[in-house]
Amino acid sequence: xxxxxxxxxxxxxxxxxxxxxxxxxxxxxxxxxxxxxxxxxxxxxxxxxxxxxxxxxxxxxxxxxxxxxxxxxxxxxxxxxxxxxxxxxxxxxxxxxxxxxxxxxxxxxxxxxxxxxxxxxxxxxxxxxxxxxxxxxxxxxxxxxxxxxxxxxxxxxxxxxxxxxxxxxxxxxxxxxxxxxxxxxxxxxxxxxxxxxxxxxxxxxxxxxxxxxxxxxxxxxxxxxxxxxxxxxxxxxxxxxxxxxxxxxxxxxxxxxxxxxxxxxxxxxxxxxxxxxxxxxxxxxxxxxxxxxxxxxxxxxxxxxxxxxxxxxxxxxxxxxxxxxxxxxxxxxxxxxxxxxxxxxxxxxxxxxxxxxxxxxxxxxxxxxxxxxxxxxxxxxxxxxxxxxxxxxxxxxxxxxxxxxxxxxxxxxxxxxxxxxxxxxxxxxxxxxxxxxxxxxxxxxxxxxxxxxxxxxxxxxxxxxxxxxxxxxxxxxxxxxxxxxxxxxxxxxxxxxxxxxxxxxxxxxxxxxxxxxxxxxxxxxxxxxxxxxxxxxxxxxxxxxxxxxxxxxxxxxxxxxxxxxxxxxxxxxxxxxxxxxxxxxxxxxxxxxxxxxxxxxxxxxxxxxxxxxxxxxxxxxxxxxxxxxxxxxxxxxxxxxxxxxxxxxxxxxxxxxxxxxxxxxxxxxxxxxxxxxxxxxxxxxxxxxxxxxxxxxxxxxxxxxxxxxxxxxxxxxxxxxxxxxxxxxxxxxxxxxxxxxxxxxxxxxxxxxxxxxxxxxxxxxxxxxxxxxxxxxxxxxxxxxxxxxxxxxxxxxxxxxxxxxxxxxxxxxxxxxxxxxxxxxxxxxxxxxxxxxxxxxxxxxxxxxxxxxxxxxxxxxxxxxxxxxxxxxxxxxxxxx
Numbered sequence: 001x002x003x004x005x006x007x008x009x010x011x012x013x014x015x016x017x018x019x020x021x022x023x024x025x026x027x028x029x030x031x032x033x034x035x036x037x038x039x040x041x042x043x044x045x046x047x048x049x050x051x052x053x054x055x056x057x058x059x060x061x062x063x064x065x066x067x068x069x070x071x072x073x074x075x076x077x078x079x080x081x082x083x084x085x086x087x088x089x090x091x092x093x094x095x096x097x098x099x100x101x102x103x104x105x106x107x108x109x110x111x112x113x114x115x116x117x118x119x120x121x122x123x124x125x126x127x128x129x130x131x132x133x134x135x136x137x138x139x140x141x142x143x144x145x146x147x148x149x150x151x152x153x154x155x156x157x158x159x160x161x162x163x164x165x166x167x168x169x170x171x172x173x174x175x176x177x178x179x180x181x182x183x184x185x186x187x188x189x190x191x192x193x194x195x196x197x198x199x200x201x202x203x204x205x206x207x208x209x210x211x212x213x214x215x216x217x218x219x220x221x222x223x224x225x226x227x228x229x230x231x232x233x234x235x236x237x238x239x240x241x242x243x244x245x246x247x248x249x250x251x252x253x254x255x256x257x258x259x260x261x262x263x264x265x266x267x268x269x270x271x272x273x274x275x276x277x278x279x280x281x282x283x284x285x286x287x288x289x290x291x292x293x294x295x296x297x298x299x300x301x302x303x304x305x306x307x308x309x310x311x312x313x314x315x316x317x318x319x320x321x322x323x324x325x326x327x328x329x330x331x332x333x334x335x336x337x338x339x340x341x342x343x344x345x346x347x348x349x350x351x352x353x354x355x356x357x358x359x360x361x362x363x364x365x366x367x368x369x370x371x372x373x374x375x376x377x378x379x380x381x382x383x384x385x386x387x388x389x390x391x392x393x394x395x396x397x398x399x400x401x402x403x404x405x406x407x408x409x410x411x412x413x414x415x416x417x418x419x420x421x422x423x424x425x426x427x428x429x430x431x432x433x434x435x436x437x438x439x440x441x442x443x444x445x446x447x448x449x450x451x452x453x454x455x456x457x458x459x460x461x462x463x464x465x466x467x468x469x470x471x472x473x474x475x476x477x478x479x480x481x482x483x484x485x486x487x488x489x490x491x492x493x494x495x496x497x498x499x500x501x502x503x504x505x506x507x508x509x510x511x512x513x514x515x516x517x518x519x520x521x522x523x524x525x526x527x528x529x530x531x532x533x534x535x536x537x538x539x540x541x542x543x544x545x546x547x548x549x550x551x552x553x554x555x556x557x558x559x560x561x562x563x564x565x566x567x568x569x570x571x572x573x574x575x576x577x578x579x580x581x582x583x584x585x586x587x588x589x590x591x592x593x594x595x596x597x598x599x600x601x602x603x604x605x606x607x608x609x610x611x612x613x614x615x616x617x618x619x620x621x622x623x624x625x626x627x628x629x630x631x632x633x634x635x636x637x638x639x640x641x642x643x644x645x646x647x648x649x650x651x652x653x654x655x656x657x658x659x660x661x662x663x664x665x666x667x668x669x670x671x672x673x674x675x676x677x678x679x680x681x682x683x684x685x686x687x688x689x690x691x692x693x694x695x696x697x698x699x700x701x702x703x704x705x706x707x708x709x710x711x712x713x714x715x716x717x718x719x720x721x722x723x724x725x726x727x728x729x730x731x732x733x734x735x736x737x738x739x740x741x742x743x744x745x746x747x748x749x750x751x752x753x754x755x756x757x758x759x760x761x762x763x764x765x766x767x768x769x770x771x772x773x774x775x776x777x778x779x780x781x782x783x784x785x786x787x788x789x790x791x792x793x794x795x796x797x798x799x800x801x802x803x804x805x806x807x808x809x810x811x812x813x814x815x816x817x818x819x820x821x822x823x824x825x826x827x828x829x830x831x832x833x834x835x836x837x838x839x840x841x842x843x844x845x846x847x848x849x850x851x852x853x854x855x856x857x858x859x860x861x862x863x864x865x866x867x868x869x870x871x872x873x874x875x876x877x878x879x880x881x
Contacts, residue, residue: 002027003071004078004332009364011336011394012387015303017076017364018317019310034060048089050096070096074340076332081324087355091329094347101343108407110219111145111342112399116413116420117177118144119395124424125172129190131374135207137170138368140300142335142394143266144177146345146363150264150296151178152219153349159262161225161249165242166266167235168207169300169367171228174266179213179226183427184436191431203439204622208232210444229444229585230623232614235271239281240578241615244585245445246292251524252590258293258356265297269319269362270305272297277610280578282326285358289528289570290582293356296348297323301335302367307380320362328358335365338398366391439624445588447626453709455673460707462700463739464517466503466732472516473500473509475560483554484547492541503732507723508539510695510730514702516557518594519564523706526568528583529598529632533571536600536634539723542569565593576608580631584615587629591711594702595629602633602647602717603859616713617655617686628711630702635691635717636767637818637853637860639867645860646823649691649793652715653828656794657686660831663798663839672710678743679708681795687713689794691765691825693722693745696730697791700741722767743797746804747786754783759881761786761804761811762851763833765793765825768818775875785879786811793825796832805837805844813837813844816851816878818871823859826850851878 005024009017025031029038039061045052051066052058058066071077079091094100103111118141125134137143151162166174175181189206210230217224229245231238242263249261272278284290299320305313316322320330329351331344341363348359366388370377377385402408430436440446477493479485485493496509505513515525530536533543546552557567572579580597587595599605605612612631619625633647658664666680674680682688692698698716705714722728733739751758762785764772769789776785788804790797805813813833817824830848837845853870861867 003067004076007072007076007332007334008074009076009332009334010303011334011364012303012366012384012391014384014387017301017303017332017362020317029060029064039064048092050093053098066096074334074337075344077329078318078320078324078332079329082327082329087329090354091347091351094350100347101339103339103342105407107342108402111149111338112402112408112413113416114145114148114177115141115338115395115398116416118142118173119393120417120420120424121173121176126373128187128428132190133205133207133372133374134172135168135170135372136369137173137300138393139302139388140170140335140363140365140367141173142338142341142365143170143298143300143363144173145338146298146341146361147174147178147264149342149345150298150349151217151224153346154262154353155217155220155222155224157350157353158259159224159353160222161261162227163242163246163249163261163263164226164228164266165231165238165263166228167231167268167271168233169268169302170266171207171209175209175211175228179211179228180215181211181213182436183424184431184433185441187428187431188433188436191437202618202621204230204232208622209442210623211442212444212446227444230442230619230625232622234610234614235268236275236277236281237581237610237614239265239277240284240581241585241611243281243284243290243292243295244582244587245589246295246585247290247582248586248589250292258291261292262352263292263295265295267297267299268305269299269301269303269310270308270313272299273314273316273319273322274305277577277581279322279325280573280575281581282322282328282358283573283575284578284582285326287573289568290572294352295358296352297328297358297360299360299362301362301364303364304367304381304384306371307377309381318362320360323358323360326358328360330360330362332362332364335363336394336397338394443624445625447591450591451710455679455709456675457672457679457709459676459678459740460704461738461740462703462707463735463737466736468517468520469513469732469735470500472513472520472560473505476512476516476556478556478559479544480554483544483552484549485544486547489541489544499729504729505695505699505732505735506729507695507698507719508535508541510699510735511540511702512542512557513735514699515567515594516560517703518706519557519567520561521565521706522563523565524568524590524593525565525596526570526583526586526593527596527598528568528570528572528579530572530574530600530604532598533569536598537720537723542567576604576606577611580605580608581611581615584611584627584629587627588625591626591628592706594706596632597629598632598718599634599647601644602635603643603645605631605633605647612652613655617652621657621686626711627713628705630705630714630716632716632718634720636720636722637867637871638721639864640860641862642858642860646819647717648823648859649689649717649819649825650823650827652687652689653794653825655686656689656828658795660828661835663836664795677799678797682708682712683710685712685795687715687794688792689715690792691717692719692791693766693769693789694728694730694734696734696739697742699730699735700739701792704741717766719767722770725770727770727773741792743790743792744800744804745789745791747788750782751784751786755786755807756810757783758786758808758811759784760814761788761808762814762816762878763788763790763801763829764816765790766818768816771818771871771875772816772878775879779879781879784881790825790829793828796829798832798836801833802836802840805840805842809842812849812881813847814849814851814878816874818852818874820853820856820859821850822855824852826852
């Protein structure tokens with residue numbers, strides 16, 4: 001099936017969409033040794049074709065004509081690589097049977113109305129705000145009736161929730177004419193005088209914003225919820241976020257086959273071919289813990305990327321070729337043939353609802369303006385744009401055809417046009433009201449019933465009863481009868497049973513206690529990432545595999561109680577960008593679930609940096625969207641070289657929106673009221689960053705994520721060597737009822753008994769505390785050096801650190817870290833310590849000492865001897881006065 005090679009797909013008639021202008025020889029009769037005299041011979045039609053209708057045989061000439069009508073006109077089909085006879089036959093029938101493509105008069109009138117709205121909306125914006133960037137849809141206005149046909153068809157088959165992601169081009173039109181967001185709310189975004197009155201934050205440009213709206217779909221006469229997810233300028237970055245949100249919608253509704261919730265992703269041609277996250281997201285599509293049971297992809301194929309010709313932008317024939325890796329059918333269609341577009345859209349929706357697999361619609365169109373409305377495209381594409389300037393808009397082209405055929409009447413069309421013009425004018429007049437300038441109107445993931453009070457809220461107590469701790473500890477290690485456990489795990493479980501008897505936990509057991517208690521509270525917990533089921537460092541073991549039977553496994557944490565929440569723990573594909581984006585989308589759907597993404601090593605988060613920078617750290621400020629996602633990033637200098645030592649803690653701290661020159665004080669806010677500084681700080685900051693030293697604190701911080709009356713992302717530098725360090729254990733007494741998360745650990749040793757005699761106070765965080773503690777003991781400096789652990793780095797615990805500085809007022813101040821000087825928490829903590837000391841009128845503000853590795857380009861040395869030498873030097877610095 002290669003008819004797509006010669007299909008008339010380009011509405012401009014300029015180029016071959018597959019970048020190959022030659023007609024393949026195998027698409028000519030001559031290739032099969034047929035000559036002119038053979039064309040009128042009759043052939044019996046095989047059962048795999050539907051071109052005959054009721055006829056059993058046709059002449060070769062008629063066979064060729066009918067096949068050309070189906071495969072070589074304005075629709076080009078790619079599907080023969082699909083390894084399913086049933087699916088290929090299904091597609092054949094939808095396109096070869098001429099009855100399938102016929103549109104009824106109601107469908108045509110509905111599509112004309114939608115095309116009027118799509119076209120006139122762009123004209124109106126151009127007229128009112130000619131110098132504003134809006135990334136309009138001109139040249140691909142048919143996208144709106146196409147999307148509506150997809151939605152109508154899916155809604156008719158029971159789908160009632162549509163989660164959408166898209167780039168900036170056409171977003172305003174989709175908001176106005178697909179989600180039907182009130183036009184007043186859109187138009188007021190163009191008014192520079194109006195400011196949001198309801199939510200603090202930086203906001204975002206209008207063509208990045210999302211929304212969530214539920215409304216009646218008239219074609220199916222059912223209510224449909226639309227969520228258009230907010231997206232930065234980073235093209236395709238939203239793809240996995242949409243998939244995660246869709247998966248979560250399906251999970252919470254018990255929609256195990258994707259019958260009710262569905263995702264639609266819009267793409268640009270250059271981005272679909274060029275951005276690796278597209279490939280990563282496709283590879284999640286059939287994984288058991290990630291599938292959304294089919295996504296409809298629609299590409300607005302402008303045949304250009306900003307100023308770059310597709311011949312310079314991709315090596316594949318089509319921009320869609322990446323979809324072939326998951327056997328997704330690809331429907332190329334000329335966007336100026338509205339009837340064909342509508343048919344393709346209908347078939348795509350039916351495919352998804354029938355087979356629950358991905359499908360791609362390639363809308364081959366053009367971009368009437370430049371990259372944006374202020375751009376000059378003639379600089380780089382003069383030939384293309386000379387043609388575009390002469391191109392008749394699709395609305396006029398189709399309406400003229402329909403009127404000439406007598407399908408619709410001129411006065412009916414003009415009345416519909418006038419009707420929409422009045423809607424636009426009325427909305428523009430009303431948009432002057434400040435009532436429409438509310439940030440909450442742009443929230444893509446509203447949480448009904450969550451934000452119920454304004455406070456003040458007490459700092460949450462996150463301890464639980466000792467009985468519950470023991471129950472979790474026992475139940476989390478119970479096995480079904482006849483289950484063959486690995487002998488190595490038997491020893492691990494025996495050691496954990498011994499710890500329970502001694503009323504203590506190590507890191508892995510503390511984590512199980514936290515997760516188990518959240519589950520027992522009825523909440524859902526989801527942990528994903530590479531190798532999380534076992535744990536990178538073989539410490540977790542939450543999925544047990546029978547040693548005698550293949551594919552038999554057991555998740556004990558799902559058998560704690562009949563009324564518990566569901567526990568999902570799943571190894572991900574070898575992807576960070578898409579997988580973290582997926583979990584972020586999942587976390588925004590329901591605030592009462594604990595969603596955790598764990599990196600195999602902390603520095604692997606580098607390849608998910610776009611999600612971290614554009615979505616997680618700034619999502620609330622830009623889009624009023626909160627998330628309680630937790631990132632576990634293994635971090636620590638243990639001689640494993642530059643790629644497995646640092647999670648780049650300094651980068652996360654740099655993105656914290658906390659002023660290093662201000663000691664935080666409680667201020668009045670528009671929403672929540674606080675009388676507890678710790679709570680005020682948590683509410684005010686963009687995310688929480690922690691570098692913990694005890695299992696108990698890990699237990700509490702995970703539980704605190706769901707105990708807060710708001711949601712903030714949690715970035716945790718998680719341990720490696722501490723997982724098995726005997727000193728890194730916590731007593732039940734630190735986790736039982738009445739206990740809570742400790743933002744700092746004070747010095748509790750000999751130094752705390754004679755604070756005035758202490759010569760040096762060392763502030764540190766994370767694993768290095770145990771090194772400092774041991775070195776201090778070896779040097780017999782327990783009475784002269786106090787060590788304070790800052791567990792929660794952001795928001796910075798000014799109030800608790802002030803107490804330590806006041807207590808050890810004769811001691812020199814030092815910040816110690818195992819990272820290099822230009823990395824780690826030093827550059828974040830030093831100015832805050834100095835600011836705090838200045839506010840105390842303490843001369844030590846200018847004398848904060850540093851102990852740690854020297855500045856370096858690489859995060860760590862790869863030479864073992866150098867690592868030990870650096871560590872030795874660092875310890876000497878820390879113990880010196």
